[in-house]
C-alpha cells in the first residue's frame with residue numbers, strides 16, 4: 001500500500017530525519033533464519049524493508065547479492081515462499097512497508113496479474129523490478145495500480161534532464177535514485193556528490209527521494225541522509241549476515257539506522 | 267514477392283518488438299546508452315560513407331563474398347537434394363561472427379567509443395571482436411565463462427595474442443549466459459566510454475535488429491549465388507542456432523520468399539527429453555532475459571535453467587527474439603540435433619568434403635541431410651557452414667577418447 005510508505009516518510013520528515021531502508025535477500029541462508037531476521041528489522045531501526053527476490057541472472061548485482069541469491073534458491077526460495085514470509089511478518093507488524101526487489105522473469109512467469117494479487121494479499125506495499133524500465137513496465141504498473149501497490153522506478157546518473165520527468169511521472173511511493181553507474185556492492189564513486197543529484201530529482205518530482213547503491217558505512221549513511229529522504233543499505237547487510245550471522249547484522253543495522261536518523265537540524 | 271525489403275524490414279517496430287518478442291528489458295542506467303546506440307545506428311545505416319567503409323573492410327579484410335559451394339560428395343552420399351554450403355567458415359577468423367563485429371566496431375568508432383567489451387561462448391565472437399579491435403586500434407575486454415575457457419583454449423590464446431584481455435566468469439553456470447551478465451555489469455559500470463559488442467541477435471533493442479542487419483550479407487550473397495548457380499531460389503535454408511545470428515543472417519533475405527523453407531537447428535545436447543539441452547524453442551517457454559522477451563529454458567519458478575551442449579557456441583538458454591517471432595507465426599521451422607549427431611556429422615563432413623566444420627554448424631548437418639532425403643533429387647538446400655572446426659579439435663578428441671597435446675595451438 002502506498003499509504004504505509006507515505007506515512008513512513010511523513011513520520012520521519014516530521015522529526016527532521018531521513019528514513020532508513022534496508023535490503024535483505026529473502027530465504028538467505030534459509031527460510032527460518034531469514035524470517036526471524038526480517039521480523040527483527042523494524043525494532044533495529046529499519047523504516048522500510050526491501051525484500052530481495054533471487055534470480056539466476058542478476059545482471060545489476062555484484063557478487064555479494066548474487067551469491068545470497070544462490071543460497072536463497074538452494075534453500076528453496078520461490079516467489080510464493082517470499083510472499084509467505086511477508087504475510088508472516090504482517091501478522092505482527094502493520095506499519096513497516098515491504099518493497100520486494102528483483103528481476104522481471106519470475107513475475108512474468110507467474111503472470112503479472114496473479115503476482116500482483118498475491119503480493120497484495122501478503123501485505124506487500126510495492127516493488128522495484130530492476131529490468132523493467134519505463135519503456136517496459138506498463139503491464140505490471142497497470143496491475144499494481146488496480147491494487148494500490150507502488151511500482152517504484154529507478155533514476156540513475158545516466159537519466160538525463162529530458163528523460164527524468166518521464167521516469168518519475170510513472171513512479172509511486174518514492175523515487176529510488178541509484179547514486180552511481182554500476183552494480184550493487186561497488187564502492188561509492190565520488191563521496192559527497194549526492195546533493196546535486198538529489199536536488200535534480202526533487203526538481204522533477206514531489207515524491208520522497210531515496211538514495212541507494214554504494215552506501216556501506218554509518219559515516220556515508222549519515223552524509224547521504226543530509227540530502228536524501230531515505231538511504232538504502234544492501235550489500236553491507238547481506239555480507240555481514242552471511243559472514244558473521246544475524247546478531248552482527250542487526251548490530252550493524254542499529255548503527256546504520258542511528259546514523260541515518262541523525263536529525264538534519266532543518 | 268518481388269520486393270523483399272518491404273516486409274523484412276517491417277520488424278522490429280519502434281519499441282524493438284518482433285510481435286510480442288524483443289523489447290528493452292534493461293536497468294535504467296542502460297536505457298539512455300541503448301537509445302543513443304539506436305540513434306547512432308539509424309544514422310550510420312542511412313549514411314553511404316558508413317556503408318562504403320563497411321563494404322571495404324568486408325571485401326579486403328574479412329574476405330567477402332564467401333563462396334557458395336556445392337557439397338557434391340555429401341550430396342551423392344545422401345542421395346537426395348543438392349546441398350550447398352555457404353562458406354562463412356572461410357572468413358577471416360573462421361566464422362560468421364566477424365561480419366557483425368566489423369559493423370559494430372565501425373559504429374563504435376563513429377560514436378567515438380574506444381573501449382570495447384564483448385561476451386563469448388565458443389570464443390569465435392571474442393576472437394572476431396579482438397581482431398577488429400586490434401585493426402581499429404581499440405581496447406578490448408572479452409568476458410568468457412570459466413567452463414568455456416577450458417573447452418575453447420585455442421581461442422582464448424588467440425584473443426590474448428590479438429591484445430585483448432580475457433576475463434574469466436565464474437558466476438552461475440560459468441558459460442555464455444554468465445559471460446553476458448558480466449558484460450552487462452561492465453557496461454552498467456562504464457557506460458560513458460564503453461561500447462558493448464553483442465555477438466548474436468539477442469540483447470535489448472537495437473541489438474537483435476542491428477546484428478541481423480550486419481549478418482544479412484550472408485543471405486544477400488547466397489541468394490545471388492544460388493540464382494547464378496542454379497537459376498532458382500533454394501527449397502530450404504538451414505542453419506544452426508545458438509543465439510541465432512548466423513541463422514538470421516542467412517534467413518533475412520529469404521523471409522519474404524515464402525517458397526523458401528527456413529530451418530533453424532538448435533542443440534539438443536543429450537536429447538531434448540533428457541532435459542540436458544540448449545533447445546530454447548523446442549523445449550522452452552517465453553520469458554525475459556538479457557534485455558529481451560523471447561523463448562527461454564526456465565523452471566516452473568521462472569529461474570533460468572542451465573543449457574547443455576557439447577558446442578560452447580550453442581550453449582545458451584535463450585534465442586534471438588526474431589526467431590521466436592518467426593516460430594510463432596510459422597514462417598520458420600525449428601528442429602534440433604544432439605551432441606552425438608553433431609560429432610558423427612563433423613567426422614562425416616571432414617571425410618567426404620575435406621572440411622572440418624565447427625561443432626555449431628555440425629548440428630545443422632544431420633537435419634540438412636534428413637531434409638535432402640525428404641526433398642529428393644530435385645530439391646535444393648543451402649546450409650550455412652558458419653564456422654570452422656579448428657577451435658574444437660580438443661573437445662572432439664576428448665569426445666572420441668583420443669589424447670592430443672593441449673600445450674600447443676590449433
Ligand SMILES: Cc1ncc(COP(=O)(O)O)c(C=O)c1O
Nearest residue numbers: 390508509510511512579626653
Ligand atoms: C561457428 C559458430 N556458429 C554458430 C554460433 C552460434 O551463434 P549464432 O546462433 O548467433 O550464430 C557460434 C557462436 O559462438 C559460432 O562460433
